[in-house]
Amino acid sequence: MGLLSAIQISLRTARCRLCQLPTSKSWFSTKSTPLGGKNILLMGPPGAGKTTVGKIVANKLGLPALDVDDDVLEPAWKMPVAAKLAELGGRRFLEEEGRTLSNFSASGCIVSLTGSNPLHGEAMQHLKQNGVVVYLDVDSRDIMERLGRMEVNRIVGQEDGVSMRDILLYRKQIYEKWLDVRVFCGMGDTVEEVAEKVLKAVERYLEHDEETYASTRSGGSESPDRKTYFSDVVIEGLAADGGLYVPKKGFPDVPKGEWLRLISMSYPERASVLLEKCIHPLDVSPLDLRSNVFKAYGDNFSSDRVAPVKHLVKNQYIQELFHGPTASFKDLALQLMPQLFAHCLPPMCNFLILVATSGDTGSAVLSGFSRLSGADRHRTGVLVFFPEEGVSEVQKLQMTSFREGNARAVSVLSDFDFCQKSIKRMFGESGLIGHLAVEYGTVLSTANSINWARLLPQVVYHSSCYLDLCRDGVINFGDPLDVCIPTGNFGNAMSALYAKQMGIPIRKVICASNHNRVVSDFLSTGQYDLQGRPLLLSHSPAIDILKSSNLERFIHHVSGGNSCLVDDLFTHLDAQKRFQLPEGLLGRMQQEVQAGWCSEEDCLAAIQELHIQTGYLMDTHTAVAKVVADRLQDGSCPTVLCSTAHYGKFAPAVFKALRIQNVPPDPVEQLEQLGAAASEPAAHGEMMRRLRQRGGSGRRALQADYSVLVEEVESMMQDSFLKSE
Numbered sequence: 001m002g003l004l005s006a007i008q009i010s011l012r013t014a015r016c017r018l019c020q021l022p023t024s025k026s027w028f029s030t031k032s033t034p035l036g037g038k039n040i041l042l043m044g045p046p047g048a049g050k051t052t053v054g055k056i057v058a059n060k061l062g063l064p065a066l067d068v069d070d071d072v073l074e075p076a077w078k079m080p081v082a083a084k085l086a087e088l089g090g091r092r093f094l095e096e097e098g099r100t101l102s103n104f105s106a107s108g109c110i111v112s113l114t115g116s117n118p119l120h121g122e123a124m125q126h127l128k129q130n131g132v133v134v135y136l137d138v139d140s141r142d143i144m145e146r147l148g149r150m151e152v153n154r155i156v157g158q159e160d161g162v163s164m165r166d167i168l169l170y171r172k173q174i175y176e177k178w179l180d181v182r183v184f185c186g187m188g189d190t191v192e193e194v195a196e197k198v199l200k201a202v203e204r205y206l207e208h209d210e211e212t213y214a215s216t217r218s219g220g221s222e223s224p225d226r227k228t229y230f231s232d233v234v235i236e237g238l239a240a241d242g243g244l245y246v247p248k249k250g251f252p253d254v255p256k257g258e259w260l261r262l263i264s265m266s267y268p269e270r271a272s273v274l275l276e277k278c279i280h281p282l283d284v285s286p287l288d289l290r291s292n293v294f295k296a297y298g299d300n301f302s303s304d305r306v307a308p309v310k311h312l313v314k315n316q317y318i319q320e321l322f323h324g325p326t327a328s329f330k331d332l333a334l335q336l337m338p339q340l341f342a343h344c345l346p347p348m349c350n351f352l353i354l355v356a357t358s359g360d361t362g363s364a365v366l367s368g369f370s371r372l373s374g375a376d377r378h379r380t381g382v383l384v385f386f387p388e389e390g391v392s393e394v395q396k397l398q399m400t401s402f403r404e405g406n407a408r409a410v411s412v413l414s415d416f417d418f419c420q421k422s423i424k425r426m427f428g429e430s431g432l433i434g435h436l437a438v439e440y441g442t443v444l445s446t447a448n449s450i451n452w453a454r455l456l457p458q459v460v461y462h463s464s465c466y467l468d469l470c471r472d473g474v475i476n477f478g479d480p481l482d483v484c485i486p487t488g489n490f491g492n493a494m495s496a497l498y499a500k501q502m503g504i505p506i507r508k509v510i511c512a513s514n515h516n517r518v519v520s521d522f523l524s525t526g527q528y529d530l531q532g533r534p535l536l537l538s539h540s541p542a543i544d545i546l547k548s549s550n551l552e553r554f555i556h557h558v559s560g561g562n563s564c565l566v567d568d569l570f571t572h573l574d575a576q577k578r579f580q581l582p583e584g585l586l587g588r589m590q591q592e593v594q595a596g597w598c599s600e601e602d603c604l605a606a607i608q609e610l611h612i613q614t615g616y617l618m619d620t621h622t623a624v625a626k627v628v629a630d631r632l633q634d635g636s637c638p639t640v641l642c643s644t645a646h647y648g649k650f651a652p653a654v655f656k657a658l659r660i661q662n663v664p665p666d667p668v669e670q671l672e673q674l675g676a677a678a679s680e681p682a683a684h685g686e687m688m689r690r691l692r693q694r695g696g697s698g699r700r701a702l703q704a705d706y707s708v709l710v711e712e713v714e715s716m717m718q719d720s721f722l723k724s725e
Contacts, residue, residue, distance in 0.1 A: 352717060
């Protein structure tokens with residue numbers, strides 16, 4: 001039942017009575033309210049429409065509407081607010097306003113605060129004790145336009161030499177501190193539209209139990225008594241039945257006006273707004289989420305745009321996703337995911353993050369978790385398994401250079417699929433999980449893209465890419481766009497599809513495979529077949545994957561959430577090493593996704609050709625995407641290549657592509673030489689710094705035996721969490 005319906009029913013059975021007490025001014029509604037007697041406090045800058053919106057919301061809910069200026073301050077002072085401000089000046093006015101508001105009480109009302117109320121901390125603490133603060137986050141351009149039509153003479157801080165834009169910018173920081181719920185207003189939203197958003201935002205706030213997650217294999221039917229929230233899926237990583245978590249209600253649909261407003265915003269601002277829509281405020285508060293986002297996407301990225309988009313050739317663009325500390329697109333998720341993980345950690349328990357990597361994930365996880373501090377750092381360990389012969393030398397050096405905190409990277413004499421399968425098996429063995437919890441007080445989790453908190457931040461950069469093209473005048477919002485993604489585990493492609501679900505007009509997601517081509521074959525035939533299929537080493541090792549985990553989410557997505565089908569298919573895959581999609585489902589997949597593959601020769605040729613043509617130097621994975629995009633794009637709309645790594649991570653292959661002889665043996669010298677050969681992008685400073693540390697001394701390689709990996713997990717727990725015993 002919706003919020004409005006619930007109120008309308010209660011109105012039939014309860015009369016609304018407004019009481020004004022003669023001593024300290026108080027307002028009470030005796031009618032049953034959705035917030036259990038709490039007030040809805042509308043907060044925002046002057047010109048946000050708080051008073052008008054408050055009246056509309058109150059009318060729809062059948063609740064009293066109070067305006068702090070008109071109904072509290074002016075009756076108490078017996079003079080207009082503007083006159084009081086002129087009499088006292090800004091600082092004394094705020095003190096008097098706060099003192100008056102601290103004596104005010106109300107219950108079950110819609111209260112429109114003044115723009116300056118949040119500047120008085122004590123008064124806001126008083127109000128929040130019995131209210132939910134709803135921030136009307138209105139675009140500053142709309143505010144300025146409205147104030148220009150009004151004669152406003154009661155804005156605190158409106159003095160000579162202080163612009164209204166400066167006032168709004170300063171106050172925004174204060175509003176961010178106090179909000180419980182944000183109503184993000186699109187450009188040109190009417191007060192009626194804002195009021196409707198307030199109702200929906202409060203309804204969402206109240207219905208935390210409705211914003212839960214289900215396994216792709218059970219659809220939430222595993223236990224009617226247990227609800228799985230965002231904080232649960234962050235910690236658990238993998239569902240108990242072996243499936244992957246997805247939100248039961250899918251993704252929110254973002255209106256066009258809100259997308260238009262996001263165009264002018266920075267990457268961290270876009271991320272804050274979009275992630276708030278996907279993470280319930282009772283799981284991670286807007287204030288904490290914003291703090292985590294701005295910490296994740298700050299000066300640790302070498303580009304202030306975080307994930308910049310550049311023109312490449314003709315109607316082709318490139319999104320550089322390698323400006324994070326480990327020079328890989330994985331940083332876009334893994335600089336934020338550890339912050340979310342630490343926020344959601346239950347007390348009195350240690351956690352060991354297990355990671356299987358085909359190259360880039362390992363160093364990105366180690367980097368992200370190394371930025372935790374205090375108790376979070378001490379009770380969180382990270383153990384990375386990577387294939388000894390399946391990653392580049394630079395990737396090995398990056399991973400083994402991390403020695404901070406409880407972190408370790410260990411190679412395995414097998415391939416990525418063995419590493420990933422072993423970790424999934426550990427999660428599925430209840431006896432092992434129980435033993436580790438009892439013996440070491442430690443719970444296992446994962447930071448691979450099977451973890452929802454790893455996948456979700458990737459939705460942001462696909463959205464941001466489209467918005468950047470709008471900002472730069474390449475397209476108008478609503479125009480189609482194709483995205484070509486080097487594809488291994490399918491997480492990057494899946495996050496693009498989720499961005500499309502939120503309202504980004506992506507026409508086609510093009511999945512580009514190397515000569516392993518398991519995803520390309522599957523999307524062409526509907527048959528996923530691993531029988532007798534060896535994993536081939538390539539110049540693009542990060543996508544040397546045969547068992548693509550996030551295809552499970554894609555099948556769940558296109559089948560309309562058919563968890564029984566997903567369970568049957570992947571059970572069959574585990575047992576028979578193959579499955580066949582039912583008739584009709586492949587056609588639905590092909591409406592959203594195209595796929596192709598690239599030979600090793602074509603990959604290297606593409607690097608050389610683009611470098612000769614433009615001076616731009618691609619890495620091998622981006623080259624795979626370019627080859628496939630050149631074959632499949634029809635030229636009717638722009639195509640963006642996801643550049644998932646810096647060329648320096650795969651220097652030997654890039655030297656081979658450029659046909660440069662006498663390659664220096666030292667990795668740092670290799671990067672310096674390639675940097676001199678490229679007009680752009682520049683050499684990656686943080687990667688160079690890490691390589692100069694020369695990690696890897698005494699590095700071990702584990703046998704490809706599941707029991708050996710389990711022993712390594714126990715050894716890691718002993719070293720990390722039993723040091724004092």
